[in-house]
Amino acid sequence: MAEKGKTREFKWQRKHLLGLRDLTAEEITYLLDTAQGFEEISARAVKKAPPLRGKLVVNLFFEDSTRTRNSFALAANRLSADVVEFTKKDSSVSKGETLLDTARNLEAMGIDIVVIRHNAGGAPTLLSKYINACVVNAGDGFCEHPTQGLLDVFTIRKRKGSLKGLKIAIVGDISHSRVARSDMWAMTKLGAEVTFVGPPTLMPPKVEQLPVKVSYSLDDVIEKVDVINMLRIQFERLGGNPFPSVREYSHYFGLTVERMKRAKPDILVMHPGPINRGLEIESEVADGKNSVILQQVTNGVTVRMATLFLVNQAAAEKPAEIQNG
Amino acid sequence: MVNKIKKLMGDELLIKNGHVIDPANKINKKCDVLIANEKFVEVGHIKKQVANVIDATGKLVVPGLIDIHVHFREPGNEEEETIASGSAAAVAGGFTSVVCMPNTTPPIEDETDVEYVHRKARKARKTHVYTMGAITKSREGVELAEMGFMAQAGAVGFTDDGNGVQDVSVMLRALKYAQMFNVVIAQHCQDDKLAGKGVMNAGYYSTILGLPGLDPLAEEAMLWRDIQLVKKIKTGTVRYHAQHISTAGSVELIRAAKKQDLPVTCEATPHHLLLTEKYCAEYDTNYKVNPPLRTQKDIEALKEAIADGLIDALVTDHAPHLQSEKELEFLAAPFGLIGLECALPLYIKALIEPGILDWPGLIRLMAEKPAKIIGVDKGTMTKGRQADVTIIDPNAEYKIDVNTFRSKSKNCPYHGWTVKGKVEKTIVGGEIRFSV
């Protein structure tokens, strides 16, 4: 946390937030510290501050996501930016306008920040190479969802003080989860020990080369962890038949009241939402005293405000330039 | 830039003082090459005075290079490449013969399609253009295409390249049937069920980049299956060719097959010898290719295979795509990269510079052996053969610049690489079709 009265010599230099893999622990910490300054805005009478006044933020969403889209819109609004919603389903593989054409058209309208959600891993990186506006990744394929990773570590840090030495389990469909990846990068960089938990059929290739432990048994890890993040089973992403039935999945990987009895009393229960009640998590656990699921939502707006503010600051530092092409 | 096309017709052409490498005839020395009436007349120390002389001092004079795996996109995608533009790129890269893959739109699947390719190639007057026909109708892997008629029209082999033939019974039938015409069946080994929607090698990088992976097993499983089929037939003239093998596992399967003297050949590409999956890390779609770029371990295995003589042909898999198609999400962009105009220096970099092959070894894999796979009388300077010659300056050092390419497409990941070895002249049928 930022010490009172002391200015740390640090400069945020990223005009794009594409993922957490490339960020240093210092950058992540700086972003979290900055986010703390934004918490108070959401709590006061006039829920607005002016730093992005006159800036145009585009929510460029190629996948359904009411939650993240609203969270970004709210964050932008609270910083006095104008927000344009641009929702286009499944455009990447369909014919018609390409992603770059869409973005160039938007840029011609004078946008400052593009918040992009896309079903293709790397789509935000592609955009960042060809347009001048700041690019914020709101989830790309199963690559990264950096603001989710940030809000998760923000939430943990707020409750536990620090991530150093914490044991964290991330449970579910790891192979198709951008949340698991962003969480992994953020949590391990901040000193936590992360275990991916799920059936072998839902582990990504070469998972052993990632900075995590892997377990196929939730029962083996439930007693040891300080934080457990239950991923949503996304039926639309599951190819084939990675587990025989929902019933069997829940039996082995669901966070049930029974399993919670064996967990540490102060375990934090997280979920990126929306919840499949009774599938990956039982209602009583999702709504129970250990659950921080709603705080995650609140913190999401806070962290996204900090993100929009910082990328805009970095853009103000550097005169507009196209890095490539 | 300007290609001086000079028809010699009966005239004689003497290439003097070059270092001639003709592995088939065990020639590897400084001498002269005499060409007359489009054919090789003599290789040796020639005193004869002729009107047309090329001074090849300090240069290598080799049998015209042959690339048995290119995509010229015609008919159907002429915006990406045409037989004319592809042929111009080929001679600029030193290739006097190429073999087009049949995955055009529509595919090459009957004799008129084959004749169409030949006609366009004659009009282009650059390199010899051969084509393979599709194994199955519409390349769908269900019913055999008219291999007989296509072979009669000059198809030099059959493949559904871009797709592997998934159905084992169809593949068995294709291999058996092709024996009637003594042509090779070439396979793009990929089990589609295992491959899924993969766009790059399944591994550490696909995991951190969040892209669906192509499991090496998808290639190996089909290669293993096909080898069992060949083993089962084994009689007659069955010939099987594994296209662009890319994994250490495939190398082992080929090694085992060759140990059993099975009629199995295979090919490699420059990108599978020089680039790894790591190059995909910036989502640059010029590195999106199928089979995908693998790992350093696979590169080592392929190089070892080349050193051991397990690889029969070095090809390019020249696959042109429009800039606009490649400026897409990695997930959505098409597979493929172009290579005709930089293949030779890349093979020099990958194989000669580290001492895996010597020059005769390289020429064998870029001319003599590929010709054998497609069953044409080329790839050597034997007297009486059609005079296809490539003259190479082995010491010229330069930067690869896609903007100088004759290909209509620019999807080449080697732009800006510093390489050594430049094609000086390409002679096709006794005629200089390319000259620096």
Place this chain on the structure above:
Amino acid sequence: MKVLLNAKQIDSALNKLTNRIVADIPEGVEIAVIGIRSRGEIVAQRLAGRLSKKIGSEIPCGTLDITLYRDDLNSPKSGSQPQVRTTEIRFDIDDKLIILVDDVLHTGRSTRAAMDALIDLGRPKAIRLAVLVDRAGREFPIQADYAGYKAVAKPGQLVQVLLKESDDKEQVIVK
């Protein structure tokens, strides 16, 4: 570098401020002290302490981070980047007389930003500006209601307040 005030002089300037503020408080009005980060915060805490003692009741004190209200956020700049920190005002500012505190009043831009920030937090009865040092160089039509010391400084000179809480020493200097 020249020392304008030493520790003792700072102490008496603070006393002067305290006395004048107390003398000015209208009957029946609640007051609160809010300091602008970062050194205004320390001055505000000291003032609040002295005011509490003098009045005999606890005067609430808060800290305002004005980064988000700065007028130079979107102009290209080099050098340091403004860092957002927390605003910590744990009381209702509505209908209170707010003593807004900063260490140095120079261009008036910080004060403008602080007033905008305060108004987003509620509707105070009045805002009065108290500064430890008032120097020339105003760019906005803003004046201090209470100044502990009026410094003479030329444009380009930097007047700096150093306090033991943040700087381990206690002096006001001009550079």
